[in-house]
Amino acid sequence: MRYVPVIGLEIHAEMLTNSKVFCGCANEFGGAQNDRVCPRCSGMPGTLPVVNQGAVMLAARAGFALECTVNNYSAFDRKNYFYPDLPKAYQITQFQYPICTNGHIRVCDTDIRINRIHIEEDAGKLVHDDYEGISMADYNRCGVPLIEIVTEPDFRTVEQVQRFVEEIALRLKYAGVCDSRMEQGSLRVDVNISIMPEGSSEFGTRAEIKNLNSVKAIGRAIEYEISRQSEILDKGGTVVQETRRFNDNHGDTKALRSKEEAHDYRYFPEPDIPPVYISDEELDEIRRSMPEMPNMRFKRYTEEYSLPAEDAGLIIANKAFSDFYDAAVKIYPSYKQVSNLMLVELNRCLNDSGLSAEDLKFSPENLAALVKMSDDGVISKNAAKDILRTMFESGKDPETIAKEQNLIMSNDTGELEAIVDKVIAENQDSVESYKSGNQKVFGFLMGQVIRFAGKGANPKLAKDILMKKIND
Ligand SMILES: [Zn+2]
Numbered sequence: 001m002r003y004v005p006v007i008g009l010e011i012h013a014e015m016l017t018n019s020k021v022f023c024g025c026a027n028e029f030g031g032a033q034n035d036r037v038c039p040r041c042s043g044m045p046g047t048l049p050v051v052n053q054g055a056v057m058l059a060a061r062a063g064f065a066l067e068c069t070v071n072n073y074s075a076f077d078r079k080n081y082f083y084p085d086l087p088k089a090y091q092i093t094q095f096q097y098p099i100c101t102n103g104h105i106r107v108c109d110t111d112i113r114i115n116r117i118h119i120e121e122d123a124g125k126l127v128h129d130d131y132e133g134i135s136m137a138d139y140n141r142c143g144v145p146l147i148e149i150v151t152e153p154d155f156r157t158v159e160q161v162q163r164f165v166e167e168i169a170l171r172l173k174y175a176g177v178c179d180s181r182m183e184q185g186s187l188r189v190d191v192n193i194s195i196m197p198e199g200s201s202e203f204g205t206r207a208e209i210k211n212l213n214s215v216k217a218i219g220r221a222i223e224y225e226i227s228r229q230s231e232i233l234d235k236g237g238t239v240v241q242e243t244r245r246f247n248d249n250h251g252d253t254k255a256l257r258s259k260e261e262a263h264d265y266r267y268f269p270e271p272d273i274p275p276v277y278i279s280d281e282e283l284d285e286i287r288r289s290m291p292e293m294p295n296m297r298f299k300r301y302t303e304e305y306s307l308p309a310e311d312a313g314l315i316i317a318n319k320a321f322s323d324f325y326d327a328a329v330k331i332y333p334s335y336k337q338v339s340n341l342m343l344v345e346l347n348r349c350l351n352d353s354g355l356s357a358e359d360l361k362f363s364p365e366n367l368a369a370l371v372k373m374s375d376d377g378v379i380s381k382n383a384a385k386d387i388l389r390t391m392f393e394s395g396k397d398p399e400t401i402a403k404e405q406n407l408i409m410s411n412d413t414g415e416l417e418a419i420v421d422k423v424i425a426e427n428q429d430s431v432e433s434y435k436s437g438n439q440k441v442f443g444f445l446m447g448q449v450i451r452f453a454g455k456g457a458n459p460k461l462a463k464d465i466l467m468k469k470i471n472d
Pocket residue numbers: 020023024025036037038039040041042143
């Protein structure tokens with residue numbers, strides 16, 4: 001039988017605050033184990049949590065970035081479970097009153113609804129040492145502020161899921177909420193997946209695959225689950241509701257535990273933290289401080305600037321790069337030329353050097369001036385690439401570099417005519433050969449002209465003069 005998958009996501013994103021969500025410990029990645037732990041985040045009795053207002057603001061920004069309603073009122077609850085990575089034996093989260101609700105994101109021409117975004121604290125990490133046969137607990141991650149983004153089960157294809165995760169990762173980066181480094185675990189995805197016979201509208205029993213940390217792994221895990229569940233149903237069996245782990249090496253999923261229901265967690269209101277209230281004025285202020293989201297930039301680049309979709313996608317993929325492009329075309333709106341130089345030549349410089357767009361030594365003004373010089377015929381297109389490379393290395397402005405390297409094109413016709421005359425006189429054989437039909441020789445003659453005229457020669461002008469004089 002043919003089946004259709006029904007997929008919903010729970011995405012955990014670590015927020016970019018300086019300190020943890022309920023204590024003053026630093027919120028950082030890496031470092032020595034158990035180096036950033038205090039009585040509060042390790043759950044010592046008698047300690048009291050204090051909400052990090054920065055985390056609340058970032059969660060609200062996430063809400064605006066993902067087109068949700070950001071609520072004036074939200075509140076914290078305790079989610080009780082016992083596991084060695086959670087020293088308090090409960091996690092502080094938002095259950096009944098999440099900070100954001102009712103969002104939606106459009107991917108692959110499909111509206112994906114976001115049910116809610118809530119704030120919660122991360123748990124620690126268990127490090128399993130199979131050789132020694134022991135497990136160690138690292139509590140550095142305990143109390144790192146998270147948002148959990150919960151979607152409705154609106155996905156029907158792998159591609160929708162993958163594009164959605166990429167879109168969320170990018171928007172959270174633009175909004176300054178999360179660095180979205182999936183490989184470091186700062187953005188992790190749980191996939192809820194069931195299958196139903198094609199044509200049916202009744203959802204099957206779902207399995208949850210935890211903690212997928214790359215877009216590729218998400219795709220592989222879903223494909224595997226579809227085939228595993230199809231096989232069970234085809235044989236007349238029933239899918240068990242459970243939590244599973246994806247094994248990246250084997251490309252399969254294994255059962256971890258039977259899936260808990262909400263009542264298993266005995267949620268109740270967190271008595272140590274007052275509810276969060278954000279006024280309309282504060283919400284307006286946050287909304288006004290939001291940058292343009294990448295999807296709106298994409299629309300502007302393709303519709304107003306007529307950039308090809310592929311180029312627009314490449315530019316928006318990095319906010320600093322896209323900001324730089326925007327600043328340059330604001331000064332000199334040669335959209336396609338600025339884009340071409342950045343995507344080819346500048347990207348090559350960045351890749352070769354391992355630097356990123358934040359590290360550029362030259363300004364958007366410099367880039368705008370360079371493209372204008374090229375468009376105006378002051379320098380050739382090839383010279384523009386050379387100059388960009390020098391700008392990248394030295395930070396000098398393009399006019400200075402063009403002068404220093406003798407790249408200002410000469411539009412002095414008299415000088416070029418004299419050079420062309422000389423080249424024709426010295427290469428009569430080639431000229432005759434060209435006249436008798438050997439077109440290829442023209443390139444050689446052009447090369448000779450440029451050699452005498454220097455890099456600053458205007459190639460178009462030189463070509464016109466040479467063409468005219470040979471055919472005379
Ligand atoms: Zn702490």
